[in-house]
Structure formats: structure tokens, C-alpha cells
Amino acid sequence: MESSIIGVAICVQWPIVAQGLLAACSDQKDLSARVVSVQALPNVGESVLVVSGPELFELAGHSNPAAHVILIGSMDRVPRVATDREIANALPLDVTLAELLACIRQVSCLDSPPRRIDIDGGFARLTKREWEIVRLVCQGMKNREIAAALSLSIGTVKVHLMHIFDKTGVTRRWQLELLHLPSDT
Numbered sequence: 001m002e003s004s005i006i007g008v009a010i011c012v013q014w015p016i017v018a019q020g021l022l023a024a025c026s027d028q029k030d031l032s033a034r035v036v037s038v039q040a041l042p043n044v045g046e047s048v049l050v051v052s053g054p055e056l057f058e059l060a061g062h063s064n065p066a067a068h069v070i071l072i073g074s075m076d077r078v079p080r081v082a083t084d085r086e087i088a089n090a091l092p093l094d095v096t097l098a099e100l101l102a103c104i105r106q107v108s109c110l111d112s113p114p115r116r117i118d119i120d121g122g123f124a125r126l127t128k129r130e131w132e133i134v135r136l137v138c139q140g141m142k143n144r145e146i147a148a149a150l151s152l153s154i155g156t157v158k159v160h161l162m163h164i165f166d167k168t169g170v171t172r173r174w175q176l177e178l179l180h181l182p183s184d185t
Contacts, residue, residue: 004030005030005031005032006030006031006032006047006048006104006108007032007045007046007047007048008025008031008032008033008034008046008047008048008049008050008104009033009034009035009036009041009044009046009048009049009050009067010022010025010033010034010035010036010050011035011037011038011040011041011049011050011051011052011056011060012050012051012052012056012072013052013053013056014052017052018035019035021035021050021100022034022035024097024100024101025101025104028101030105031101031104034046038056038059041056041059041060042059044067046067047067047068047108048067048068048070048104048107048108049067049068049069049070050070050072050100050104051069051070051071051072052071052072053071056071068107068108070091070100070103070104070107071091072091072092072093072100091103123167123168125167126164126167126168129150129160130160130163130164130167132150133146133150133157133160133161133164134164134176136149136150137161137173137176138176143157143158143161161173164176
């Protein structure tokens with residue numbers, strides 16, 4: 001069985017990193033990569049885009065809705081409407097090459113449409129109790145700890161989390177923390 005080649009476009013702000021990523025991808029039999037400029041980003045046809053910085057992240061996501069975007073670096077602000085796939089593919093600056101290559105291969109296998117995370121509308125619909133749970137999740141608490149802190153059963157915490165996920169479109173707990181939720185809401 002022959003494996004398909006994964007097309008990767010690299011658009012990062014550091015030329016030396018771009019060349020290093022290009023060389024690393026070139027060593028992989030299942031990857032075909034090229035470095036693209038910011039101006040060329042809207043016209044790329046590759047299925048995976050590796051970018052740096054929130055501005056390139058937003059441009060890549062809006063210009064190439066069918067592509068899987070991987071952000072390398074700090075996501076100091078998230079687009080007001082992002083996909084769970086995009087947020088899941090935010091990698092830290094100290095990501096290893098093996099982790100990045102694994103992420104490229106993983107996202108290239110995804111063919112389901114992105115689920116939209118509704119940051120504005122979804123979070124506005126949360127109840128006071130749901131906000132309490134979101135804040136505790138963002139502090140790193142587990143369901144058992146949240147239940148104890150709010151005098152709830154673990155099952156009730158799970159139900160609240162399901163409602164939070166439904167209302168916001170978030171699919172994983174850690175995504176709540178990545179969204180840098182306002183503390184005064």
C-alpha cells in the first residue's frame with residue numbers, strides 16, 4: 001500500500017527556522033514542503049500550513065479554510081472565531097522536531113469539517129455556575145477538586161462541562177485556558 005504525500009507550506013517569521021523546517025521536512029519521505037511568503041499565503045494549495053504568530057495564524061485560517069493550520073509560538077490572542085482544530089494545533093516555541101512532524105502527520109489525516117468555537121456568543125450564554133466551573137478549570141482543577149470546591153457531585157460538574165462545551169464549541173478542557181478568558185465576566 002502506497003502512502004500519500006502530505007503537502008506542507010511553511011510561513012514563519014524567522015528565515016533560519018523556515019529553512020530548518022524545510023530541510024527537516026525534505027528528509028521525510030511522506031512530506032513535500034516549501035517555504036512561502038506572507039503575500040503567497042492566501043494562494044497556497046498545501047493541506048498543512050505551518051505558521052508563526054497570531055497574525056499569520058489568522059491570515060492562514062481565513063485564506064485557506066480547507067487547510068490544517070499549525071501555529072508555532074505563543075498564541076497571545078486567539079481569533080474571535082477559531083476552530084477547535086486550529087486551537088488544538090498551537091505548539092510552543094520549544095516544540096521538538098519530532099513533535100512537529102507528528103502534528104503535521106496527525107492533522108493531515110483529519111478530514112472532518114472544523115467545528116467553530118464561538119468565543120463571543122457561546123461564552124455570553126454561560127450561567128454563573130458555568131463561569132465558576134470555567135474559572136476553576138482554567139486554574140488546572142480536576143472534576144473532583146471542582147466538585148469539592150463548589151459542593152457539587154462529580155456528575156454535576158461533568159454535566160456543567162458538557163453544557164459549557166455545547167454552548168462554546170470547545171471540545172477539550174485545556175482549550176478553555178488557551179482562550180484567555182476575561183476575569184471580570
